[in-house]
Amino acid sequence: MLHAVVMAGGSGTRFWPKSRRNRPKQLLRLYGDATMLQQTVARVAPMVPPDRVLIITGADQAEGVRAQLPDLPAGNVVAEPCPRDTAPCVGLAAAVVAKKDPDGTMIVMPADHVIRPDEVFRKTVRAAVSVIDADPTAFITFGIKPTRPETGYGYIERGEPLGAPEGIELHRVKQFREKPDRATAEQFLAAGRFAWNSGIFLWKARAILDALAEHRPGIAATLDRIAPALGTPDEAEVVAREFPTMERIPIDKAVMEKAPNVRVLEVIYDWNDVGDWRSLSALVDPDANGNTTQGPVHLVDTTNTIVVSDGDQLIATLGVDDLVIVQSGGATLVARKDQLDKLKGLVEGLDKAGFGSTL
Amino acid sequence: MLHAVVMAGGSGTRFWPKSRRNRPKQLLRLYGDATMLQQTVARVAPMVPPDRVLIITGADQAEGVRAQLPDLPAGNVVAEPCPRDTAPCVGLAAAVVAKKDPDGTMIVMPADHVIRPDEVFRKTVRAAVSVIDADPTAFITFGIKPTRPETGYGYIERGEPLGAPEGIELHRVKQFREKPDRATAEQFLAAGRFAWNSGIFLWKARAILDALAEHRPGIAATLDRIAPALGTPDEAEVVAREFPTMERIPIDKAVMEKAPNVRVLEVIYDWNDVGDWRSLSALVDPDANGNTTQGPVHLVDTTNTIVVSDGDQLIATLGVDDLVIVQSGGATLVARKDQLDKLKGLVEGLDKAGFGSTL
Numbered sequence: 001m002l003h004a005v006v007m008a009g010g011s012g013t014r015f016w017p018k019s020r021r022n023r024p025k026q027l028l029r030l031y032g033d034a035t036m037l038q039q040t041v042a043r044v045a046p047m048v049p050p051d052r053v054l055i056i057t058g059a060d061q062a063e064g065v066r067a068q069l070p071d072l073p074a075g076n077v078v079a080e081p082c083p084r085d086t087a088p089c090v091g092l093a094a095a096v097v098a099k100k101d102p103d104g105t106m107i108v109m110p111a112d113h114v115i116r117p118d119e120v121f122r123k124t125v126r127a128a129v130s131v132i133d134a135d136p137t138a139f140i141t142f143g144i145k146p147t148r149p150e151t152g153y154g155y156i157e158r159g160e161p162l163g164a165p166e167g168i169e170l171h172r173v174k175q176f177r178e179k180p181d182r183a184t185a186e187q188f189l190a191a192g193r194f195a196w197n198s199g200i201f202l203w204k205a206r207a208i209l210d211a212l213a214e215h216r217p218g219i220a221a222t223l224d225r226i227a228p229a230l231g232t233p234d235e236a237e238v239v240a241r242e243f244p245t246m247e248r249i250p251i252d253k254a255v256m257e258k259a260p261n262v263r264v265l266e267v268i269y270d271w272n273d274v275g276d277w278r279s280l281s282a283l284v285d286p287d288a289n290g291n292t293t294q295g296p297v298h299l300v301d302t303t304n305t306i307v308v309s310d311g312d313q314l315i316a317t318l319g320v321d322d323l324v325i326v327q328s329g330g331a332t333l334v335a336r337k338d339q340l341d342k343l344k345g346l347v348e349g350l351d352k353a354g355f356g357s358t359l
Numbered sequence: 360m361l362h363a364v365v366m367a368g369g370s371g372t373r374f375w376p377k378s379r380r381n382r383p384k385q386l387l388r389l390y391g392d393a394t395m396l397q398q399t400v401a402r403v404a405p406m407v408p409p410d411r412v413l414i415i416t417g418a419d420q421a422e423g424v425r426a427q428l429p430d431l432p433a434g435n436v437v438a439e440p441c442p443r444d445t446a447p448c449v450g451l452a453a454a455v456v457a458k459k460d461p462d463g464t465m466i467v468m469p470a471d472h473v474i475r476p477d478e479v480f481r482k483t484v485r486a487a488v489s490v491i492d493a494d495p496t497a498f499i500t501f502g503i504k505p506t507r508p509e510t511g512y513g514y515i516e517r518g519e520p521l522g523a524p525e526g527i528e529l530h531r532v533k534q535f536r537e538k539p540d541r542a543t544a545e546q547f548l549a550a551g552r553f554a555w556n557s558g559i560f561l562w563k564a565r566a567i568l569d570a571l572a573e574h575r576p577g578i579a580a581t582l583d584r585i586a587p588a589l590g591t592p593d594e595a596e597v598v599a600r601e602f603p604t605m606e607r608i609p610i611d612k613a614v615m616e617k618a619p620n621v622r623v624l625e626v627i628y629d630w631n632d633v634g635d636w637r638s639l640s641a642l643v644d645p646d647a648n649g650n651t652t653q654g655p656v657h658l659v660d661t662t663n664t665i666v667v668s669d670g671d672q673l674i675a676t677l678g679v680d681d682l683v684i685v686q687s688g689g690a691t692l693v694a695r696k697d698q699l700d701k702l703k704g705l706v707e708g709l710d711k712a713g714f715g716s717t718l
Contacts, residue, residue, distance in 0.1 A: 017675070298712050300705045301698060313672065314690040314714050316376070318705050319698025323679070325691075331673040332686060334693055339660060339678025346659045346677050353657050355673050 002129060003104050003205070004048040005093040006040055008057040008065055008111035009083055013347040014276045017331035018308070021359050022060045025274065026111035027068060031283040036274070037111045038068055043118045044107070047125060054096055055111070056080060056089050075231070081240045087219060087254035088246035090201075091212050092239070095223045097205040099230050105132055106208075108201040108251075113273050114283060120269040127166035128202040128265055139211070139256060140202040141173070143195025143264040144271050149185035152275070154178055154197040154252060156264050173262040176252055195266055197252065198273070211255045219254070222246050276340050277324045280306050295327075304337070331358040361488060362463050362564070363407040364452040365399055367416040367424055367470035368442055372706040373635040376690035377667070380718050381419045385470035386427060389633065390642040396470045397427055402477045403466070406484060413455055414470075415439060415448050434590065440599045446578060446613035447605035449560075450571050451598070454582045456564040458589050464491055465567075467560040467610075472632050473642060479628040486525035487561040487624055498570070498615060499561045500532065502554025502623040503630050508544035511634070513537055513556040513611060515623050532621040535611055554625060556611065557632075570614045578613070581605050635699050636683045639665050654686075663696070690717040 012024035019025050026037040034042065041053055050071045055078065057065045062079040066072070078096065080089060090108055097104045107125060115121050128140045143156050159174035176197065180188060188194035213220035222242050229238035247254075256262055272282050281292045291299055295309030298316040309315045310328040317325065322337045335343065350359055371383035378384050385396040393401065400412055409430045414437070416424045421438040425431070437455065439448060449467055456463045466484060474480050487499045502515050518533035535556065539547060547553040572579035581601050588597035606613075615621055631641050640651045650658055654668030657675040668674045669687040676684065681696045694702065709718055 017673075296714065298705070298709060298714055300701065300708065309691075312689070313686065314376075314717050316690060316692050316705060316709070316714075318692065318694035318701060320682070320693055320695050323693065325693055327672065327691060330671070331675060332668075332684075332691055333675050333677065334679055334682065334684055335677035336679050342659065342677060346657070346675060349659065350657060350675070355655065355657055355675075358673050 001052065001101055001104055002048055002125075003052045003054060003097045003101065003106045004041070004044045005090070005097070005106050005108045006037070006053065006055045006111045007086065007089055007108065007199075008037055008055050008061065009080065009089070010058070010061075010112065011083075013344045015326075016343060016347045017333055017358060018310070018326060018328040020329070022064060024058075024061060024112075027061065027064045030274065030280065031114075035068055036114070037065065040109055040111045040113070041069060041072075043115060043121055044109075044125065047122055048107075051076070052101075054078065054093055056093055058083065075235075078239070079236075080243060082244050084243065084246050085248045086199075086251040087212070087216060087249045088222075088243065090208065090251045091219050091223050091246075092226065092243065094205040094208045094212075095227045096230055098209060099227060102206065104205045105129060106203065106205050108199075110199050110273075113198070113200075113271060114279075116270045121267075123166050124168055124265060124267050124269065125202065127168045127170070130165050131170060131263060131265075132202060132204060135261070136204045137207055137261050138203070139207065139259055139262045141256065141262065141264050142198050142200035142202075142267050144198045144267060146189050146194060146196050149182060149189045150196065151179055151182055151185050153273075155180060155185075155188050155194045156197050158193045158195065158264060158266075162263060168268060169266045171264050171266070173256075173264050176257045195264055198267070198271060201251070201256075208251075208255065211259050215258050216247065216249070216254045219246050219249075276343065277306055277308075277326060277335075278337060278340060280308070306337070329358075331355075360411060360460055360463055361407055361484075362411045362413060362456045362460065362465045363400070363403045364449070364456070364465050364467045365396070365412065365414045365470045366445065366448055366467065366558075367396055367414050367420065368439065368448070369417070369420075369471065372703045374685075375702060375706045376692055376717060377669070377685060377687040379688070382423060383417075383420060383471075384633065386420065386423045389639065390473075394427055395473070395633070396424065399468055399470045399472070400428060400431075402474060402480055403468075403484065406481055407466075410435070411460075413437065413452055415452055417442060434594075437598070438595075439602060441603050443602065443605050444607045445558075445610040446571070446575060446608045447581075447602065449567065449610045450578050450582050450605075451585065451602065453564040453567045453571075454586045455589055457568060458586060461565065463564045464488060465562065465564050467558075469558050469632075472557070472559075472630060473638075475629045480626075482525050483527055483624060483626050483628065484561065486527045486529070489524050490529060490622060490624075491561060491563060494620070495563050496566055496620050497562070498566065498618055498621045500615065500621065500623050501557050501559035501561075501626050503557045503626060505548050505553060505555050508541060508548045509555065510538055510541055510544050512632075514539060514544075514547050514553045515556050517552045517554065517623060517625075521622060527627060528625045530623050530625070532615075532623050535616045554623060557626070557630060560610070560615075567610075567614065570618050574617050575606065575608070575613045578605050578608075635702065636665055636667075636685060636694075637696060637699060639667070665696070688717075690714075 010024035012019035155177040157174040159172035162170040290304040301319045302317040308326045369383035371378035514536040516533040518531035521529040649663040660678045661676045667685045
């Protein structure tokens, strides 16, 4: 059976002041009527009933996650006591799935990606499931056709073609490449055989646990100590004790780069990882002046600007260009768009500056 | 005796969103611990007791004015039913002063100028009073030494020197010049014999009423109809009926340009007419990056920017330059500094845009 594992961690800095420590991006309604987490779960709902949806989140955010997904059994929201990157997270999820359903297949999805349309995503999932049904030892990663020489993503180089289940091209993975420099990213884009690693994976829970045992025995041993407690009254206590001891490493590096049987599906849905406020322009159609707005705003001689108000404040702009202006819950950010990479640093400085209440 | 007439009208657009219809600039605490109106009254307090202070203000603002000046007799705050420029305003004030004190001298001051230090201002007033005591038919205007080729002010050309009472140079006025174009303003600046007309005047109430009778008989006739009601229960009703019928004209044009006996004192105090938010940088010392801030703010990579928060919102800025950011009472303005001349238009558009509640 197919289980959905949603990775819903995140520090809540890149969408400050709307995102906060206990309300990171995936818990926000950035566009549309539902939060990104709710949209992620709804996207697979026709294939995966609530009792087979598992959310791995941070301790600060578990309460918010449960409130947003009232149909999920409370035990299906698992709080990591501290962030340990994706290998321990995926391993813990695989242990939970395998205990309930030893032959279970799991799809791992970040909670904070925009994917449209939902039907095409589900078609891609069906294609991946058919591949795993035929070869239960395989690992599938969903690759995105690159549209720019992005240096912030990992890349996957395609190898031998393996057909096109459901019309979606499948290849062996030749190699994973970490975030490249600009020149390398341009080569990857020009070469035409590289895809972005979107962080969506599909495999048998048993297969990933076996691979961890082979490539990361330390993590596997810890998971073996956790497994007996899963689903029992001891679960929280044992997870709290064991989880922080695991090695901090991404699943790509821990397993995917080493496993011999990795395949990439070249997805054909629209994808946006909603990296920061600038992504909003891709999700909400800008006006004729290139402005993207939400809430009460009044723009005069303003171009290419993102203006978001949560409703507490009217935001009026005059003669400005290329800014991001966001008001939410007692704080207002005014940033030049091309400086938004430094927002994390700004947010980290708030506590020291005496504005910790806005974190 | 000396009476102080404070002109406290104003539409409250140039300091939006802090200034509002019922709370224009002079009622704001823009810098220091008191509002501009309170500072204006305090500046002459050692020379003029509260019962000889008269405030002429707008109907929307009379309540705010009385609340800020609790020591003034309520009758000393006179509300113009509608704005009629300065000649009717000054004429009405002169009628009020003359009725109480037929030989009274009056100083006319806008409520929204920054003048420092107060002692030097009072020395200038003493100099002006001594001139009027010697020649009760004279009119004195306070001129400011120009520091830039400003096109937004009126200019006064000096004529024959008349000494220096209290060490402050006095001249006959050769001519008044309306707001000049840039080239003319540069000539005025270079010539060295022009002063800015600061809108502060000192004269006998009787003298200005006589001059109005000579040069603007229509205004004088209306004032004659108002005078009997002043200080009686009929005052408000008669003012409301008669005031709006008066010609809309500045006192400079109505009288000063025509009267033969006008003198200019070249003041030596610091003066700033606080035209808009940009003036704040002259009143509050900027930091090392040229930023001027008030309230809870957190600035990163920000230069030459004015950031004001009334305390409801933390304002955080990132990588911006030359902006004006002001948050007050449910509205936030983000404007490019060099576009601030268009703020009036923005504010005028708020009603139509459905944001009339922020006016």
